[in-house]
Amino acid sequence: MTDTSEARSADGTAQADEQNRLRRLMRYLPAIAPILLWTVPCWVLLHAGQHWPLPVAVGGTVLFVLALIAMPVAMVRGHGRRQQDRAAIVGDSLLGTGWVLFTWSVVLGILLRLALTLAGVGDGQGRARIVTWAVLGTAVALLAWGYVEARRVPRVRRLDVQLPRLGAGLDGTRVALITDTHYGPLDRARWSERVCEVVNSLEADLVCHTGDIADGTADRRRAQATPLGTVRATHARVYVTGNHEYYSEAQGWVDLMDELGWEPLRNRHLLIERGGDTLVVAGVDDVTAESSGLAGHRAHLEGALDGADAKLPVLLLAHQPKFIDRAAAGGVDLQLSGHTHGGQIWPFHYLVRLDQPAVAGLSRHGERTLLYTSRGTGFWGPPFRVFAPSEITLLVLRSPKPSS
Known part of the structure; x- marks a missing residue:
């Protein structure tokens, strides 16, 4: 038994060391990523044996150099203090x-x-040029498709979720989830209206927004967020903060959502009663809230569940999937999260997985706790979604089937 325990401990230590190394590497990505993003395709497309005419090689290289310089400069001006859309x-x-x-x-x-x-196709130059045109064709096609995917109104993803402690009276409770709308530099007020129309067509008992409403302050993005006030729910509309709220005066977003008729669940809960049974719907601030320095903002599960009957099933809203460890330890039945965007542009989900326990979909954590991670309703930053479609989610809660 001792040998087995020591082996498991060693495996756990090795895994932790590997994760720490990967996290340290991630710290350097902002510096090296722009260089890699543009020098690698520049080499593959222009200088890997194609022997293009000099004007093509020089002109193409200049374009890559300009992109390498322009990208970080534009992002700093756009997302830094100047906030130039x-x-x-x-x-x-x-x-x-x-x-x-x-x-x-x-x-x-x-x-x-x-x-x-x-396959013995062509000589070195011929193969290199085939690769160039294949890469360019694939990139253009994926960017065009990804742009359409990002800008369209998301499809509805429907699934039944069985909760062992859910009372029969709550069987069939409809929960609509939107998250990561990320209203931002591209004006999406009309898109926002259409998303809300789809949500209303679901006739949900509970509508949830699990944060990252926008990039920018509530005053700046008010026009895009205002349609959220038209969302209808039989019982409640509830909201929790995401990490992006804490980049943009989070309290302003909490106040605006309250003004629009949503219940900001800031480390608190409400009860939904149906058919003689009760569901606890709780919410916590994002895990980055405490480091933001805003007074009273922090992720506090104990506060969210304070006063709730421990025998009742709990639906928890927490922006980041990584909160699931605390949720499972606290006896939560189902956590709803966003944040990951499903990776947004393949294969970025592999990097997301280094930081989060789930990227998309339903997963089990511990004996009874389920986590649903949405791929998000909008998009952040690049206006593209490649192999990571956005979604509006309808979860139908199911109680255990009676034994025959």
Whole structure:
């Protein structure tokens, strides 16, 4: 038994060390990412044996250098103190374009070149040029498709979720979830109206928004957020803060949501009663709240459940999936989260997975706690979604089926 315990301890220590190394590497990404995003595709497309005419090689290289310089400058001007929306649009679009070009330069630059070589297709220059056109064609197609995916009204994702402690009277309770709307530099007021229309068509008992409403202050993005006031629910509309609220005067967003008729569940709960049974609906501030310095803002599960009957089932709203460890320890039955965007642009979800226990969908944690992670309703930054479609979620809560 001792040997087994020591082996498990060693495995756990090794895994923790590996995660710590990956997190340390992530700290350097803001500095090295722009260079990698543009130099790798520049090399693969222009200088990996294609022998393009000099004007093509020089002109293409200049374009990559300009993108390398323009992207961080535009993002700083757009998301820094100046908050210039036009600069943000340019910087975000270049970020998404660079990521797609980098990804497919690596994937096709290796796999396609290898396949062509094994198949004996062409000479070195011919294979290199085939790779170039394949990468460019793939990138253009994915960026066009990804832009449409990002800007469209999300499809509704429906699923039944069985909660063992849910009373029969609450069976069939309809919970609509939207999250990560990220109203921002691109004006999406009309999009917001259409999202709310879809939510209303679901005739939900409870409508939830699990944070990251916008990028920018409530005063600045009010026009895009105002349609949220038209959302209807049989019992309640509830909201918790996300990490992006704490970049943009979070209390202003809490006040605006309250003004629009939503219940900000800031470390508190309310009760939903139906058919003689009761559901506790609780919410906590985002896990980044305490470090924001705002008085009274922190993620406090004990406060959220204070006064609730421990025998009742609990539905918890927490912006980030990583809160699930505390939720499971606190006896929560179902946690609803967002934050991950499902990775937004493939294969970014692999990096998200380093920080979060789940990227999308329903997962179990502990003996009874379930976590549903939404891919998000909007998008952050780059106006693209590639292999990570947005969603409006309808969860139908189910009580245990009676034994025959």
